[in-house]
Amino acid sequence: MIEKLEALLNTSAPKINFTNKQVDFMLKNIGNTNPYIRDNLVYTLFATGFMNSAFTLVQQKHIIDYFFNNDLLFKDILEPQSDYVLIRSFSALLGAIILECDDDACILNDNQRQELFKWSIQYLKLENDYRSFVTDKGWAHAIAHGSDFLGSSLSHTKFHLTNVNDLFITLQKVINRLETPFLDIEEARLASALKLGVQAENMSVEDFIKGIQYVDKELWQQYDAAILNTCYRLNAWIHILHHWLIFFSNDTKIKTIPKQKLDYYYNKMGYNF
Template sequence: MKKELRRLLELTEGNLSFKDKTVVYMMNNLGNVDPELRDNLIYSLFARGFEEKAFTVRQQQIIITDFINNLEIFTEIDGKKDQIFLRSFSALLGSILLDVDGETPLFTDKQRELIFKSAIDYLKKENDFRGYVPEKGWAHAIAHGSDFLGAAISHKCFHTEDINSIFDVIRCIMNKLTVPFIDEEEQRVAYAFFQGVEAKNISEHDLIGFIKKYDDEIWQRYIESKGDLSAFYCLSTWFHLMQNWYFIFWGYPSIKESLDLRIRGYLKEMFN
């Protein structure tokens, strides 16, 4: 099957088409530990297939039904290590589906609400923070989960009556962090929240309020930790997240002003 998938990937734009059995195979191997099969072939073909409208209506339903019914972003989330690839690449597929749904509806309202909730809940529950795994490729759950979150909270149909549930994603990640991120996860988390603000699904006022409140919280945790490294790593990660936001939100002066104050405070405390 890998040979067939390679052949499909080599087809020029406009010539891509799939057999039903190929689509089923791709769904069944979404989290395969073979990095070429999972990342280079299957994920790339899902992205191209939806971008080029190469899937038939029946094939789209196969993908959607499998994604909704199985919600593999939560598969053995406290169990086998290799299932991280299934969860992480399910999150990437969710991002693709939401992007397409924003242009041409794929989901019912009930399905869409389930996916929105799942995108928020996934990052709260994920415990595997590995980036690149030798011989198995990218796990990168926090990055891929952030892509899924960004696709959800920037969707034109997204709404929430509990904005704190979104900001709690950051708290949950930080509470589990024991070593620094090394594969630009902070950048992907930051961009997800930028997408929410840009889509006006998160207000500037709410983000500024969160920045102030959480900055105070994380400094208090650091002070009370009395040198605990995990508390320092969380504070440092928060600093990197704010740095990313500072440049991403370049056209939002109120947010930039709030970030500037907090970034300067960190630098003054750490280096003066």
């Protein structure tokens, strides 16, 4: 089967076709501990298949039903670190692919769509395995992949958020679980997800600014220079603010807020500028 999937990946044909057995193999290997199978083959072929309409309608429905019916996204999510993070993390990427395809071609019914929107927030709220690159198993990177999933929700043309506070409470929870610094630019992926929501006008500028004010206040209230994890958390927040400053560099109203927060941070830390 690996050889057949490699042939699909490397073909020069203008359009590829999947057998049902190939689709089933891909679904069952979303979280394979072999990074070549999981990332290079399975994830890449899912992305290619959806982006190029290479799956039949029956296969497409089977993939979506499998995603919903097999608890992939929340598999042992409250348990200690384990290989199940690979299933969760790469299922988050599959969720992002499905939503992006749905935004173009409406492949979901409304109940499924709303469920994915809800799950994209809930997943980040619950995920506690913060490993990025795992020796011999490749990228887990659950927070980054969860951020990509959230970004696909927030940028979707049919996304509607009834409680913006919940989104920033989730962001605060992600940061507050840090016991060591992020290692692989997870802050950029988190910042990008919320940026997409603002750019798609699924989140108002006013609500975005209120959310920044809320998270900033919460992190400063817990900050204690003698307690390392509070330093790591504040530092992650500073990185997110930096990314927003760049992402919204042409939006005077928005960029003023992260700049104010960053100015306060540097003054508080004794930097002269």
